[in-house]
Structures are given as C-alpha cells and as structure tokens.
Amino acid sequence: MKPRLNFVTVLFVACLVCFAFQLTGWNPIEKATRAEASTEQDWLANVALTELRVHPESLTLEHARDGRTVLVSGKTKDGKWVDVTPWAVLMPTSAGVKVHEDGYIFPMTVGTTKITVTVKGVTTELPVNVKSMEAEPVSFVRDVMPILSHAGCNNGTCHGAAKGKNGFKLSLRGYDPDFDYELLIEDISGRRFNRAFPEQSLMLLKPTSEVPHKGGQVIVPGERDYSVIHQWITEGAIPDVETTKRVERLEVLPDSAELAVPGMKQQLIVIAHYPDGTTRDVTREAKFTSSVNEVANVTDKGVVTAERRGETAILTRYEGAYSTNNIIVMGDRRGYKWVETPEYNYIDTHVHNKLKRMKVLPSELCTDEEFVRRIYFDLTGIPPTPAQVRSFLTDKTPSKAKREQLIDALVETSEFVDHWTHKWGDLLQSNRKFLGERGVWLFQQWIHQAIAENRPYDEFVRDLITATGSTYTNPAASYFRVSREYTAAVENTTQLFLGVRFSCNKCHDHPFEKWTQNQYYEFGAFFSDCRVKPGQLPGDEVVYANYT
Structure with missing residues (x-):
C-alpha cells in the first residue's frame, strides 16, 4: 500500500518551488519578452525605424511663456507605429526657438523656423511659428488654478474637503475659481500674500x-x-475670473494607442482648447488616471506603461474638462490568425471588429444542449422542462433556424412577460414603501401590459417620465411617487435610462466623469415643477406640474 502524501508536505514543496522561481527571476509569461528586450534601450537598439512622424505636425507659439512639447512616433519595418519620444533629439535650425531639457519648446524670436527631429539616424522636420515675444500677465484662471489642482491642494483629502483643512478651504478640484480667489485674497485679512516680497507670501511658504x-x-x-505663482503675486495677484474663460475641451494625443509588449511606454500630450480659439499645452498640469492599473499605469507626467495584456482607458482631467483615451496592451500574439466566422447581424460585425483588433478568436458556437438551457433562463427566468429539452434536441431543423424559432416562441409566452415584468418592477422600485399595496399592484399591471403589448422602449420611457394625474387612474405616474424630489428624479432617470451616475455632480463637478454641477441642475429643471399631492381615494396620489 502506497503512503498518502501529507497535505502540508505538498504545500511546503510547492512554496519551495515558487521561492526558487522568485530567486532566479524566472517568469514563463515574461520570458520571451525579456529575451527580446531586457530594457527600453535594448528594445530601441534592436528595432529598425523607417520613418518618423511628429504630433502635432506643426507648432504655433503665441507668446514668450507659451511652451509646447511634441510626440515622436517611429514606423518599424513591419509597418507598426511606436512611441520613440524619449529617444528623440530635437535640434532647432535657428535661434528662433529653444528646446529645454524637459523637451518643451519655447520661443526666442518672432518668425518661422524649423526643428530637426532625429531618432537612430532617421530624421524629420517640425515647422514652428513664433507670433510674439511679449509675456502675457499670469492668469489666475489659466495659470495659477491649474497649478493648485495639479499639486493636489483642492483635492477632497486636502483643502477641497467639505470643511477644508486647518481653517483653509478651496472648491473641490477648482470648480469655483471665484470662490477660491476670494478666499485666497480676503481670508485671514489677505495674509497669504506679500506683494512687496512675494517669496515671503504664505501661499508660497506653505x-x-x-x-x-x-x-x-x-x-x-x-x-x-x-x-508662475511668484510672478502672479509680483504682478499684484490680479483677478481675471470675470474676464477669462476656462477650458472648453481637451485634446489628448494620441487618441488611442497599442502597446506591443509589457514594459513599453506611450507619452500623452494634452492640449486645452479655449472659447476664444486659443490653445495651450497643459500636459504638466493635467491629472491622469488608468481605469485598470493591472493592464497599464500612467504617471503624473502622462507616461503610460504597459503591464500585461488587456485594455484600459486613461482618464485625463484638467480644470473641469475630461477626455478618455483607449490603450491596448497586445502582448505576445505570435501564431494568431483570424478565422472567418459567419455574421448574421450588425452586432456580430461590431463584435468581430473588436475581436480582430484585440487579436482574439471568437468562441466556439455553443451546443444545442447549452443553448436551450441558456435561452430559457435569459428570456423566462426558469429552466426548460425535460420534455422541452428533448423536443428541441430531436428537432431535425437546421440549428440556426430552430434556435430563432425557439426565441420567437418564448417571447410570446406568459413566462416571458412575467419575468420581464418583475425585472422592470425592480428597476422602477415598485414596492409598498413608495406605492402602498394597491399602488404596487396597479403599477405592476401597467408594466405587465406594456411588455405583453411589446410596447417600443422609447414609448415606454416617455409614458413614464411624462405621466401625470392619479396614480390609480394612470399607474405610470407612480414613477414620480418613487422619485418625489427632483434630485431623485434626476439621479434615477440618468442611471436607469442613460446608464450614467449623476449623484456625484450634485455638489460639485464629477471627479471622474465629464458631467458638471451645472448640468445636474440644468437637467433637474425638467423635473423641478413636478409635484405630488394626495388623491381622492385612500392611498392614491396625484402627480401634476406646478408652474407657479
């Protein structure tokens, strides 16, 4: 009789093996990648570039403090474009501009010039136009506020908290520049500024x-x-909240990127567009966040680093404006070859396009046994009976045709109507807490009838959000018994029908989305005149519009 291995012994041996791998630095997933390029410099040494491309294709410098940077992409022999910005050498052809150590380009004299961009012997030229050498006054809105935001001064964990920190409060993420300026200047009798000796200002010392x-x-x-802050104080800490418009939209370059292997990097550049038509390079002041750090992370300077195969979105935030960029880390896909798969509708086309981009093969078609079980649960919420399974499996009709026939049959059943009535009842919060016993029954019957009649979705939603009158006579109006206050109506409507969470921007601009506080209350205006009053029957209520 063979002795059985002790569980502790097996676990101990496994730990020793893992520890040995850690000591040797061996990783089977990354082995091929490390063999190809152990460092970025090794990767650059091994890759052959055939062409360079610069983004933006040309630069216009508006004034003496208008500094810009560029992205440099290189085309490899296999036709792929990769970011080579860290290795690019920028050499001005004249004294019209100067390239600083951080890669930013600043004007020196008015006129046009060019910059020669070189990577591994491959060159291209960047046209530059310098319009003026006058230094504009430092703007509180466009210069100082972004610095405070980037430094984290107005974060929710710092002075942007509801009660501020240590007696000093700023608006969360700088959504209210006028409020911030007044507190900076007027609070504690203006002791945060020393215009005679700016370096002694509390705003700099702290x-x-x-x-x-x-x-x-x-x-x-x-x-x-x-x-910048020192210069603003020297110039008198002049306010420009009333005269200077904030950023209108952000442009982030590149709008999407594909990184071949873990460890590769991609620089992002952020251009702010203003209502007066001017632009600024705000990469240094922008805040970057990756939606999936395990796939790719991003630094404060906008450098994206691939971690593992997958897809993530980089959210760029700057002074109340937002932009998202899609980043794909492809990983090792050697041997991948697309297999043509039938497409029966436009959804299949979109899915296949995404699979091709990610280099993923479609899943195998499920069997009839798997399909019949799944479709019953999806459409009716209950499993098929043994007789229904046997009937479907023994049907000699081609698989695609009999599957479509089964779907058409199930959507006509009472089980389908009941299942989706319960689903919509849950989503619309049909319960006794808000509607009472009779109100719940009437609202459920209204939903049931709408589904049984196959009422179009747009009509179903329109009936709900425009309903008025007695909730017993017109049960659709029960929607506003649940969303009695206009704030609840805003948040329920946006989440339920638009798939958007609006609750965060009730008190301030949304910290992670493009929605603003103004938009919250602009949307709320549609529901602000909606009122609810007691009806003539016990438990009934009347929904009406109050325009007074």
Missing part, C-alpha cells in the same frame, strides 16, 4: 514647506510652478 505644512512639500522652490 506648499514649499518653508513653514510647517501637513501636506508636505508639493511645490519645489525655483521650479516652474513656483515661478
């Missing part, structure tokens, strides 16, 4: 930790952010 600051050092003396 973030640089020259005086005790619980937030630590968020601005370094002598660097760009410090210099």
Whole structure:
C-alpha cells in the first residue's frame, strides 16, 4: 500500500518551488519578452525605424511663456507605429526657438523656423511659428488654478474637503475659481500674500514647506510652478475670473494607442482648447488616471506603461474638462490568425471588429444542449422542462433556424412577460414603501401590459417620465411617487435610462466623469415643477406640474 502524501508536505514543496522561481527571476509569461528586450534601450537598439512622424505636425507659439512639447512616433519595418519620444533629439535650425531639457519648446524670436527631429539616424522636420515675444500677465484662471489642482491642494483629502483643512478651504478640484480667489485674497485679512516680497507670501511658504505644512512639500522652490505663482503675486495677484474663460475641451494625443509588449511606454500630450480659439499645452498640469492599473499605469507626467495584456482607458482631467483615451496592451500574439466566422447581424460585425483588433478568436458556437438551457433562463427566468429539452434536441431543423424559432416562441409566452415584468418592477422600485399595496399592484399591471403589448422602449420611457394625474387612474405616474424630489428624479432617470451616475455632480463637478454641477441642475429643471399631492381615494396620489 502506497503512503498518502501529507497535505502540508505538498504545500511546503510547492512554496519551495515558487521561492526558487522568485530567486532566479524566472517568469514563463515574461520570458520571451525579456529575451527580446531586457530594457527600453535594448528594445530601441534592436528595432529598425523607417520613418518618423511628429504630433502635432506643426507648432504655433503665441507668446514668450507659451511652451509646447511634441510626440515622436517611429514606423518599424513591419509597418507598426511606436512611441520613440524619449529617444528623440530635437535640434532647432535657428535661434528662433529653444528646446529645454524637459523637451518643451519655447520661443526666442518672432518668425518661422524649423526643428530637426532625429531618432537612430532617421530624421524629420517640425515647422514652428513664433507670433510674439511679449509675456502675457499670469492668469489666475489659466495659470495659477491649474497649478493648485495639479499639486493636489483642492483635492477632497486636502483643502477641497467639505470643511477644508486647518481653517483653509478651496472648491473641490477648482470648480469655483471665484470662490477660491476670494478666499485666497480676503481670508485671514489677505495674509497669504506679500506683494512687496512675494517669496515671503504664505501661499508660497506653505506648499514649499518653508513653514510647517501637513501636506508636505508639493511645490519645489525655483521650479516652474513656483515661478508662475511668484510672478502672479509680483504682478499684484490680479483677478481675471470675470474676464477669462476656462477650458472648453481637451485634446489628448494620441487618441488611442497599442502597446506591443509589457514594459513599453506611450507619452500623452494634452492640449486645452479655449472659447476664444486659443490653445495651450497643459500636459504638466493635467491629472491622469488608468481605469485598470493591472493592464497599464500612467504617471503624473502622462507616461503610460504597459503591464500585461488587456485594455484600459486613461482618464485625463484638467480644470473641469475630461477626455478618455483607449490603450491596448497586445502582448505576445505570435501564431494568431483570424478565422472567418459567419455574421448574421450588425452586432456580430461590431463584435468581430473588436475581436480582430484585440487579436482574439471568437468562441466556439455553443451546443444545442447549452443553448436551450441558456435561452430559457435569459428570456423566462426558469429552466426548460425535460420534455422541452428533448423536443428541441430531436428537432431535425437546421440549428440556426430552430434556435430563432425557439426565441420567437418564448417571447410570446406568459413566462416571458412575467419575468420581464418583475425585472422592470425592480428597476422602477415598485414596492409598498413608495406605492402602498394597491399602488404596487396597479403599477405592476401597467408594466405587465406594456411588455405583453411589446410596447417600443422609447414609448415606454416617455409614458413614464411624462405621466401625470392619479396614480390609480394612470399607474405610470407612480414613477414620480418613487422619485418625489427632483434630485431623485434626476439621479434615477440618468442611471436607469442613460446608464450614467449623476449623484456625484450634485455638489460639485464629477471627479471622474465629464458631467458638471451645472448640468445636474440644468437637467433637474425638467423635473423641478413636478409635484405630488394626495388623491381622492385612500392611498392614491396625484402627480401634476406646478408652474407657479
């Protein structure tokens, strides 16, 4: 009789094996990638570039402080474009512009010039037009506020908290510049500024930790952010909230990117567009967030690094404006070859296009046994009976045709109507808490009838959000017994019918989406005149519009 292995012994051996792999740094998934390129420099040395491309294709510098940076992409022999910005050498052809160490291009003299861009012996040219060498006054709205936001001063964990921090409050993420300016200037008798000796201003001493600051050092003396705030105070800390418009939209380059293997990087550039037609490179002040850090992470400077195969979205936020960029980490797909699969509708086409882009083969078609079980649960919420399964499996009709016939048959059953009545009842919060016993029964019957009649979705929604009168006579009006306040109507309607969570932007601009506080109350205006009053029958209520 063979002795049985002890569970603890097996676990101990497994841990030793894993520990050995850790010591040797061996990873079967990354082995091929490391063999090809152990570092970015090795990767660049091994790749052959045939062409360079610069984004934007040309630069216009409006004034002396208008600094811009560019993206440089290289085309490999197999036709793929990769980011080679870190290795690009930018050399001006004249003294018209200067390239700083951080890669930003600043004007030196008015006129047109060119910059020669070189990577591994491959070159291209970047046209540059300098319009003016006058230095515009530092703007509180467009210069100072973005620095405070990027430093984190107005985050929810700092001075942007509901009650501020240590007696000083800013609007959350700078959504209210007028409020922020008034507090900075007027609070504690204006002691945050010293116009005679700007470097002695509390607004500079605190973030640089020259005086005790619980937030630590968020601005370094002598660097760009410090210099901008110092210059603004020197110029008199002039307000421009009433005269200067904030950013209208963001343009993030590239709008999407595909990274071949883990470890590869992609630089992002953020251009702010303003209502007056001007633009700014705001990459240094923008905030970046990856939706899936396990796939790719992003630094404060907008450098995306691939971690593993997958897809993520990079959210870029700047002064109340938002933009998203799609990032795909392809990984090792050697041996991949698309297999043509039948398409029966436009949904199949969209799915296949995405699969081709991700280099993923479609799943095998499910068997009839799997299909019949799934479709019964999806459409009726109950499993098929043994007799129904046997009837479907023994049917000699071609599989595609009999599957379509089964779907058509199921949507005509009472089980289908009941199942989807319960689903919509849950979504519309049809319960005794809001509607009472009779109100629930009448509302459920209204939903049941709408589904049984196959009422179009747009008509179903329109009947709900425009319903008025007695909820006993017109049960659709029960929607407003649940959403009695206009705030509840806004949040329920957006989440249920638009798939958008609006609750965050009730008090401030949404921190992770493009929705603003103004949009919340603009949308709320549609429901603000909706009122509910007691009806003539016990438990009944009347929904009406009050325009007074």
